[in-house]
Every structure is written in structure tokens, then in C-alpha cells.
Amino acid sequence: MFRMAILIIFIGTLVGALMPSGAISTSNHQHNTIQVSELEQSRSPSQSIEPGSGSITLHREWDGHFYVDARVNGATVHFLVDTGASVIALTESDARSAGLAFDTAQSEPVGSGASGEVYGHYVRLNRVELGLKSVTDSPAIILEGGDRSLLGQSFLSKFGSVEIHNDTMVLR
Numbered sequence: 001m002f003r004m005a006i007l008i009i010f011i012g013t014l015v016g017a018l019m020p021s022g023a024i025s026t027s028n029h030q031h032n033t034i035q036v037s038e039l040e041q042s043r044s045p046s047q048s049i050e051p052g053s054g055s056i057t058l059h060r061e062w063d064g065h066f067y068v069d070a071r072v073n074g075a076t077v078h079f080l081v082d083t084g085a086s087v088i089a090l091t092e093s094d095a096r097s098a099g100l101a102f103d104t105a106q107s108e109p110v111g112s113g114a115s116g117e118v119y120g121h122y123v124r125l126n127r128v129e130l131g132l133k134s135v136t137d138s139p140a141i142i143l144e145g146g147d148r149s150l151l152g153q154s155f156l157s158k159f160g161s162v163e164i165h166n167d168t169m170v171l172r
Contacts, residue, residue, distance in 0.1 A: 054132035060167035068151060070130040072098040077149050081169065083162060085152030088125065088140040094149045095142040098125070107144045119144040131171075133158045 047068050048057045058066040058081065066081040075097040077090070095102065100123055107119040121142040128135045130151075138154050156162055159171045
């Protein structure tokens with residue numbers, strides 16, 4: 001079961017790796033709306049949090065995925081929302097930003113994919129926060145060579161519902 005979850009995470013990471021990515025920066029905007037970089041500002045904001053309700057609305061990006069900025073151990077991490085992933089998967093860079101210590105020489109198999117074994121590190125995150133939701137002591141994986149962090153069910157399951165309607169995802 002766990003290996004299947006890792007395979008799903010790996011496939012999601014592989015799909016994300018094949019998609020072009022741009023530099024993303026976030027800044028707070030009035031009404032608690034978070035916008036993407038100037039390159040993407042001509043589009044609607046990718047993420048908005050309704051004050052007090054805990055409801056988070058995400059808009060599908062140009063590459064067909066939904067993204068969200070959450071805090072991991074106090075550091076902001078830009079996640080691809082992956083409803084098929086069992087756990088949170090972090091890039092090595094995001095893991096370092098979140099203060100996680102790991103030795104790249106000590107990676108271990110964490111799953112298998114189409115091209116063979118997937119290597120990384122099993123870790124636990126002190127705190128993950130998004131809007132009014134937070135999780136403590138959450139299992140996660142640091143993927144060796146991954147280029148996108150994935151927000152999986154170990155966090156998404158804390159919402160009462162995750163709904164997708166056309167190009168909008170709402171986390172309640």
C-alpha cells in the first residue's frame with residue numbers, strides 16, 4: 001500500500017517535471033489574496049483565502065494543475081496540489097528551506113517508478129499550515145532530484161471537502 005502511494009507521488013512528480021515551470025513569487029494583497037509573479041498577474045489570482053471561513057479557492061494554472069503556497073515549519077513552500085499523493089513530498093531545496101536536515105549521500109529507496117527505484121528520505125514535518133488548517137508531526141518524503149513539492153492527502157484530508165468545478169478547486 002505504501003509503495004503504491006510512493007509510486008503515485010513519483011508519477012505526479014514526473015508529470016510535474018515534464019511541465020515547464022516559471023519563477024514564482026508570492027506577495028500579500030488586500031483581502032488576503034495571494035498572487036503569482038508579474039508574468040502571471042494578467043491571469044486571475046491563483047489562490048485566495050476567505051478570511052474567517054478557512055475556505056481556500058485555487059484557480060487552475062496554464063499547465064492544467066492547481067498550486068498553493070503553504071508554510072512548512074515556518075517556511076513558505078509552493079506546492080502542486082496532488083489529490084492522488086498519500087503524503088507530502090518535498091524537493092530538496094524546499095526541505096532545506098523548512099530546516100530539515102538530511103544527507104544526500106544517505107538517500108534510500110522510497111518507491112519505484114517506470115524508470116526504476118525512486119530515492120529520497122523519509123521525514124516528519126513539525127508543522128504544515130494553510131489558511132486556518134494546520135497539521136503537526138506529519139509524515140513526508142524528500143525526493144532526490146524532484147523539482148516540485150507535492151501537497152498530498154496527509155494534509156488535504158484535514159479539509160472537509162476538496163471540490164473541483166471546471167478550473168476552480170475549493171478546499172473547505
